Amino acid sequence: xxxxxxxxxxxxxxxxxxxxxxxxxxxxxxxxxxxxxxxxxxxxxxxxxxxxxxxxxxxxxxxxxxxxxxxxxxxxxxxxxxxxxxxxxxxxxxxxxxxxxxxxxxxxxxxxxxxxxxxxxxxxxxxxxxxxxxxxxxxxxxxxxxxxxxxxxxxxxxxxxxxxxxxxxxxxxxxxxxxxxxxxxxxxxxxxxxxxxxxxxxxxxxxxxxxxxxxxxxxxxxxxxxxxxxxxxxxxxxxxxxxxxxxxxxxxxxxxxxxxxxxxxxxxxxxxxxxxxxxxxxxxxxxxxxxxxxxxxxxxxxxxxxxxxxxxxxxxxxxxxxxxxxxxxxxxxxxxxxxxxxxxxxxxxxxxxxxxxxxxxxxxxxxxxxxxxxxxxxxxxxxxxxxxxxxxxxxxxxxxxxxxxxxxxxxxx
Amino acid sequence: xxxxxxxxxxxxxxxxxxxxxxxxxxxxxxxxxxxxxxxxxxxxxxxxxxxxxxxxxxxxxxxxxxxxxxxxxxxxxxxxxxxxxxxxxxx
Numbered sequence: 001x002x003x004x005x006x007x008x009x010x011x012x013x014x015x016x017x018x019x020x021x022x023x024x025x026x027x028x029x030x031x032x033x034x035x036x037x038x039x040x041x042x043x044x045x046x047x048x049x050x051x052x053x054x055x056x057x058x059x060x061x062x063x064x065x066x067x068x069x070x071x072x073x074x075x076x077x078x079x080x081x082x083x084x085x086x087x088x089x090x091x092x093x094x095x096x097x098x099x100x101x102x103x104x105x106x107x108x109x110x111x112x113x114x115x116x117x118x119x120x121x122x123x124x125x126x127x128x129x130x131x132x133x134x135x136x137x138x139x140x141x142x143x144x145x146x147x148x149x150x151x152x153x154x155x156x157x158x159x160x161x162x163x164x165x166x167x168x169x170x171x172x173x174x175x176x177x178x179x180x181x182x183x184x185x186x187x188x189x190x191x192x193x194x195x196x197x198x199x200x201x202x203x204x205x206x207x208x209x210x211x212x213x214x215x216x217x218x219x220x221x222x223x224x225x226x227x228x229x230x231x232x233x234x235x236x237x238x239x240x241x242x243x244x245x246x247x248x249x250x251x252x253x254x255x256x257x258x259x260x261x262x263x264x265x266x267x268x269x270x271x272x273x274x275x276x277x278x279x280x281x282x283x284x285x286x287x288x289x290x291x292x293x294x295x296x297x298x299x300x301x302x303x304x305x306x307x308x309x310x311x312x313x314x315x316x317x318x319x320x321x322x323x324x325x326x327x328x329x330x331x332x333x334x335x336x337x338x339x340x341x342x343x344x345x346x347x348x349x350x351x352x353x354x355x356x357x358x359x360x361x362x363x364x365x366x367x368x369x370x371x372x373x374x375x376x377x378x379x380x381x382x383x384x385x386x387x388x389x390x391x392x393x394x395x396x397x398x399x400x401x402x403x404x405x406x407x408x409x410x411x412x413x
Numbered sequence: 414x415x416x417x418x419x420x421x422x423x424x425x426x427x428x429x430x431x432x433x434x435x436x437x438x439x440x441x442x443x444x445x446x447x448x449x450x451x452x453x454x455x456x457x458x459x460x461x462x463x464x465x466x467x468x469x470x471x472x473x474x475x476x477x478x479x480x481x482x483x484x485x486x487x488x489x490x491x492x493x494x495x496x497x498x499x500x501x502x503x504x
Contacts, residue, residue, distance in 0.1 A: 011469070023422040023469075028499055186473060187476075305500050
C-alpha cells in the first residue's frame with residue numbers, strides 16, 4: 001500500500017501510473033499527483049509530524065515519494081519571522097515572513113528539488129536536469145552532486161554572475177542559451193523529451209517537483225500553532241509556487257490538521273514581466289510576453305505554464321496582484337534588510353514591494369494575519385545590488401578620523 | 414520542405430517523432446491541415462479545441478512561439494522547423 005496512486009490530468013482527469021511523465025496523452029493537460037487520501041488520513045498526525053526531522057521530510061506523508069532514502073541537504077523547516085518592524089512601517093498588525101534565503105543553496109528551490117531528485121532516483125533516472133533562471137540551477141546541481149547523478153542545467157546566458165558562480169561550484173553540465181528563460185526552457189523541454197531516462201525536475205518530473213512547495217504552507221501553519229493565515233503573498237514566475245502553497249493549506253484543512261478557512265491569496269510580479277499580475281488586475285486571459293525587462297531575473301518567465309491556474313486561485317480567493325517597478329523592488333530589498341535583518345534578492349524584493357503596494361491599495365486589511373514568502377538570498381544578486389549601495393570611503397586608522405566620520409554619520413541620520 | 418517535430422506525448426497518434434511536410438511557402442494552419450490529413454482526427458483533437466490551439470500546447474516555428482508571431486497565420490517557408498511541445502515551464 002502506498003499513499004500515492006499515480007498521476008492524474010488536471011484538465012480531463014485521465015489517470016496514469018506514477019512515472020516520468022508531465023503531460024496527459026489524451027488532452028495535453030498538465031498532470032498532478034493523485035493521492036490516496038484515506039490512506040494518508042489513517043497515517044498522518046500532528047504528533048508524528050512534530051517528531052519528524054527538521055526539514056521538509058517531516059511532511060513526507062504529504063509528499064509523493066516512497067520509502068525514506070531521501071536526497072536531502074536539509075531543505076526547509078525555516079524560521080517564520082514575526083515581522084513586527086516591517087509590519088509597523090506598513091501598518092500591518094500581524095505580519096510574518098517565511099525566510100527561504102537560508103535553505104542549503106539559499107532559495108526555496110531546494111524544497112522542490114529535494115523531492116524531484118529523490119523521485120528521479122526512485123525511478124532509476126540516469127541524469128537530472130532543469131531549465132532555470134539561476135536558483136533552481138544551484139539547487140539541482142547541489143542535489144545532483146549529493147545523489148551522484150550528472151546534472152544538465154539550461155540557463156539564459158544573461159542571469160546574474162553570482163548565480164553562475166554558485167552553480168558552477170557543484171560542477172554540473174551548464175548550457176547557457178542565448179535569449180530568455182523561455183528559450184532555454186523550450187530547448188530543455190526538447191532535450192528532456194529525447195531522453196526519457198533523464199529526469200528534468202521542472203519539466204518531466206514536474207508533477208512531483210511542485211509538490212515540494214506545499215511544505216511552505218505546512219511549515220507556516222505548524223509555526224502558527226496549526227493555524228492558517230488570513231492572507232498570504234507569494235512571488236509569481238510560472239505561477240506554480242503560489243498554487244502549491246494554496247494547495248498545501250487546502251490539504252491540511254482537508255485532513256483536519258488546521259481549521260478550514262478562506263485564505264486570501266495574492267501575488268507579485270515585476271512590472272517588466274508581469275503576465276499573471278496583469279491578467280489578475282485586468283481580469284483577462286494570461287497573455288505570454290516575449291520581451292522581459294526586469295532586474296528580478298528569477299521571476300522573468302514570459303510564458304508562465306501555471307499562469308492560468310494562478311490567476312484563478314488569486315481571484316477565487318478574493319486576493320489580488322501587484323506589479324512593482326524595478327526601483328520599488330530595490331527599495332523593498334533594503335526596507336526588508338533594515339527593518340527585519342533579512343537580505344533578499346530581487347525576487348524577494350518583488351514580493352515585499354508587492355505587499356507594500358497591496359496594503360496601500362487597500363487590498364490587504366491591516367487586521368489580517370498576513371504571511372509573506374521571501375524566496376531567495378540577496379548574496380546571489382550582488383552584481384545587481386552593488387549599483388545601489390554607497391561604498392564606504394576608507395579612513396586612516398586614527399581616533400580623530402573616526403570622530404570626523406562619526407559626525408558625518410550622525411548628520412546623515 | 415518543412416520539418417515537424419512532435420512531443421513524445423503525441424507518440425500514440427503520430428507513431429513518429431518527426432515528419433516532413435511538402436507544401437512550399439505556406440502557413441502554420443496549412444501545415445496542421447496536412448498533419449490532420451496524415452494522422453487523423455485523434456491528432457486534431459489533441460492539438461485543437463474550438464479551432465484554436467489548446468492552452469497547454471505550444472507550437473514553435475524555428476524556436477519562436479507562434480503566440481508571439483501571427484498564431485496559425487504565421488508564415489512558414491521551406492526549410493523551417495516546427496516543434497509541438499506541451500507548455501511546461503519554471504518554478
